Amino acid sequence: MKHPLLSASVAALLACGASGSALAQATTVKFGLLNLEPNSSATAISGPFTPVDALSLKVKSKSTLSFNVAREITDNWEAELAMGLPPTHDVAVVVLNPAALPPSVAAQHGAIGAKVRQVAPTLFANYKFGDKNSALRPFVGVGINYTVFDKADSTAVNDAINGGPTTLKLEDSVGLALQAGLTYKLGGAWSVTGSLATAQVKTKLLSNTLGIERRADIKFSPTVFCLSVGYSF
Amino acid sequence: MTYYKASWAALGATLLVAACGGGDGGPKGTQDANPARGALMQSPPPRITSMTAADFTAILTVKQPSLLQLVGTPVCGVDVQYLQYGTVGAVGEATNASGALMVPTGSDAKCTGARPIVMYAHGTNVSKRYNLADFSDSTNPAYGEAVLMAALYAAQGYVVVAPNYAGYDSSPLSYHPYLNADQQSKDMIDALAAAKKALPTLVNPTTASSKLFITGYSQGGFVAMATHRAMQAAGIAVTASAPMSGPYALAAQSDATYYGNVNAGGTIFTPMIATSYQKAYGNLYSTPSDFYESAYATGIETLIPGTYDTNALITGGKLPMTALFSSTPPAPAFAAITPPTGTGSTDALFAAGFGTGNLIKNSARLAYLMDAMANPDGVVPTFTTGAPAANPQSTLRQAVKKNDLRGWTPAAPVLLCAGKGDPTVFYDLNTKLMGALWASLPAGLVTVLDVDSAPTGATDPFAAAKVGFAQSKTATINAAVAAGKDPASQVAMTYHGGLVPPFCNAAARGFFSQF
Numbered sequence: 076m077k078h079p080l081l082s083a084s085v086a087a088l089l090a091c092g093a094s095g096s097a098l099a100q101a102t103t104v105k106f107g108l109l110n111l112e113p114n115s116s117a118t119a120i121s122g123p124f125t126p127v128d129a130l131s132l133k134v135k136s137k138s139t140l141s142f143n144v145a146r147e148i149t150d151n152w153e154a155e156l157a158m159g160l161p162p163t164h165d166v167a168v169v170v171l172n173p174a175a176l177p178p179s180v181a182a183q184h185g186a187i188g189a190k191v192r193q194v195a196p197t198l199f200a201n202y203k204f205g206d207k208n209s210a211l212r213p214f215v216g217v218g219i220n221y222t223v224f225d226k227a228d229s230t231a232v233n234d235a236i237n238g239g240p241t242t243l244k245l246e247d248s249v250g251l252a253l254q255a256g257l258t259y260k261l262g263g264a265w266s267v268t269g270s271l272a273t274a275q276v277k278t279k280l281l282s283n284t285l286g287i288e289r290r291a292d293i294k295f296s297p298t299v300f301c302l303s304v305g306y307s308f
Numbered sequence: 309m310t311y312y313k314a315s316w317a318a319l320g321a322t323l324l325v326a327a328c329g330g331g332d333g334g335p336k337g338t339q340d341a342n343p344a345r346g347a348l349m350q351s352p353p354p355r356i357t358s359m360t361a362a363d364f365t366a367i368l369t370v371k372q373p374s375l376l377q378l379v380g381t382p383v384c385g386v387d388v389q390y391l392q393y394g395t396v397g398a399v400g401e402a403t404n405a406s407g408a409l410m411v412p413t414g415s416d417a418k419c420t421g422a423r424p425i426v427m428y429a430h431g432t433n434v435s436k437r438y439n440l441a442d443f444s445d446s447t448n449p450a451y452g453e454a455v456l457m458a459a460l461y462a463a464q465g466y467v468v469v470a471p472n473y474a475g476y477d478s479s480p481l482s483y484h485p486y487l488n489a490d491q492q493s494k495d496m497i498d499a500l501a502a503a504k505k506a507l508p509t510l511v512n513p514t515t516a517s518s519k520l521f522i523t524g525y526s527q528g529g530f531v532a533m534a535t536h537r538a539m540q541a542a543g544i545a546v547t548a549s550a551p552m553s554g555p556y557a558l559a560a561q562s563d564a565t566y567y568g569n570v571n572a573g574g575t576i577f578t579p580m581i582a583t584s585y586q587k588a589y590g591n592l593y594s595t596p597s598d599f600y601e602s603a604y605a606t607g608i609e610t611l612i613p614g615t616y617d618t619n620a621l622i623t624g625g626k627l628p629m630t631a632l633f634s635s636t637p638p639a640p641a642f643a644a645i646t647p648p649t650g651t652g653s654t655d656a657l658f659a660a661g662f663g664t665g666n667l668i669k670n671s672a673r674l675a676y677l678m679d680a681m682a683n684p685d686g687v688v689p690t691f692t693t694g695a696p697a698a699n700p701q702s703t704l705r706q707a708v709k710k711n712d713l714r715g716w717t718p719a720a721p722v723l724l725c726a727g728k729g730d731p732t733v734f735y736d737l738n739t740k741l742m743g744a745l746w747a748s749l750p751a752g753l754v755t756v757l758d759v760d761s762a763p764t765g766a767t768d769p770f771a772a773a774k775v776g777f778a779q780s781k782t783a784t785i786n787a788a789v790a791a792g793k794d795p796a797s798q799v800a801m802t803y804h805g806g807l808v809p810p811f812c813n814a815a816a817r818g819f820f821s822q823f
Contacts, residue, residue, distance in 0.1 A: 124444045177359050178360075178363045240336040282333075285350050285353060
């Protein structure tokens with residue numbers, strides 16, 4: 076699988092990194108913890124041998140380690156690439172209409188039907204308020220999020236609901252991202268940052284159970300809270 | 309500087325590697341897009357539904373209490389699989405077809421171990437989306453028959469193999485080889501071979517015993533008998549069969565139609581038969597307008613199966629409701645059979661087969677009748693040899709003769725079940741005739757059951773089916789009277805498709821349970 080956009084964004088950052096030293100502007104690396112609440116909404120799962128409007132899904136929240144790299148452009152502007160250890164989310168079965176389903180399937184509401192890992196690098200342009208030397212600097216950022224669901228595994232529960240071993244595929248998503256946060260300088264090269272971010276993420280789920288293809292559209296309006304410690308150089 | 313470059317590059321590499329791990333979303337198991345006869349297109353086949361015995365009982369209690377009463381409480385759970393397999397069309401062209409494979413589940417002794425197989429051949433349907441495996445959609449035209457098979461057989465410990473037939477559901481064949489004895493028996497045999505391959509691979513792996521039963525209703529009654537004949541010829545052991553309400557003596561039934569005894573549903577069956585045999589033999593006509601009136605000829609070869617039900621075909625003007633033939637005699641000599649009169653209770657039925665806006669050209673009917681008179685069938689219009697015409701010249705009569713099931717002798721027990729008042733597939737011409745032709749066979753080999761008859765006594769093994777049918781018929785009459793409708797026509801409307809099937813099916817299971 077190739078992701079030209081990702082390659083391009085990484086290439087841009089490499090260029091940025093290469094020229095950074097010459098301009099003597101600070102680079103900050105941040106490590107921390109983030110919690111990602113996907114706030115997913117999905118259409119009913121549709122396809123052959125699938126009762127209409129009977130089943131859907133909900134992607135559950137997950138915490139993971141964050142890793143960001145920010146590069147000052149001016150005193151107030153910086154470019155930031157936000158990443159993290161790719162989180163694997165549980166995906167719960169949502170029963171919309173139990174009467175349309177065999178009792179063994181209707182009983183699976185809330186059960187974990189899939190585990191989905193996402194890689195979601197987000198490139199922000201941040202505007203940092205206040206003076207360069209202020210200890211506390213709020214910031215807002217706008218950026219572009221690229222989400223790749225690189226691993227999606229159906230559980231035994233989902234295999235049983237669908238009628239056999241099932242493969243899952245989710246489309247990549249590109250969308251607007253926004254964030255707001257606060258950075259507090261601890262002294263020296265160290266700082267701490269808290270931020271709240273969101274992004275537009277849309278994907279299409281394709282499930283294949285021994286040749287039976289079923290689909291759902293999923294939208295996310297994630298809430299990502301991140302607390303990290305930064306080191307500037 | 310060099311250090312920075314390296315770390316950025318490493319980061320990029322990490323992201324790219326992470327992004328390359330996704331699956332392609334393809335199916336698991338093995339696939340075969342061009343399956344040989346009897347080969348699975350998808351192995352294992354997907355399971356469509358899984359019901360425990362309690363689940364199924366609860367569903368039947370709410371949705372089909374009368375069926376539950378008829379077939380009894382499920383002992384086994386039922387898993388339904390969707391089968392797709394390789395088969396052939398009417399001229400041996402490779403194609404594929406689909407169907408249902410139902411297996412019993414659960415721990416009851418009736419549901420475990422090696423289970424007997426019942427093959428079920430379904431009745432005429434005009435909807436291409438007919439799919440006996442689709443338990444997720446109660447509006448599927450196959451749903452009623454599918455639930456019946458699950459309740460009657462799978463929930464009582466039988467494996468059910470029920471093909472949708474080539475040309476239906478996902479089958480790419482552009483027509484359906486309707487009442488083609490050779491093709492339809494091959495379709496059944498191929499479905500059985502595929503099902504046997506699938507059984508050990510299922511979510512609930514299943515073992516088949518050596519017992520093989522074949523049944524089917526209406527078109528499926530014909531297919532069941534043709535399949536029994538073909539399997540016997542091929543050396544495949546059949547334990548017993550129960551063809552129900554089928555047009556076995558197809559040439560006799562066809563001659564009767566052209567003699568004016570137009571059956572209920574004749575405007576549906578006639579184009580299905582003609583298209584099937586035109587595709588198989590290529591000599592019924594040069595162009596459909598040789599056979600059909602111009603109002604219907606265009607597109608009629610691709611009409612059935614299609615994306616509609618029978619009502620839509622008729623209200624959409626694609627086929628006339630009942631007027632198969634013109635009410636103008638094709639020649640003065642045939643005035644007395646246009647329509648026939650003096651037949652008693654069937655006068656009204658036959659009269660409905662004639663009118664304006666008819667389907668079949670008078671020239672086609674005349675040619676058929678001239679040949680039928682010159683080379684008569686051994687049963688129609690009068691009983692002589694009992695056999696089909698020796699040397700018919702009409703290509704349509706040659707085709708129905710080729711697919712007529714008279715002339716074979718079963719080596720395994722057969723139950724022929726039907727109702728004597730059937731306005732769609734005539735009892736005397738088919739069920740009673742086959743029974744008479746086989747009357748000299750050893751006792752017990754062939755059993756003929758007319759559910760529309762009184763029990764012969766306390767030991768009548770089919771008393772329950774006969775009493776049940778009578779009660780059901782009485783209820784239909786009473787409902788018609790209460791609604792101010794004509795009881796006779798209400799009974800006629802539901803006789804073949806509604807009144808007889810449950811009781812013949814129940815009788816068939818009782819018959820199979822002896823073996």
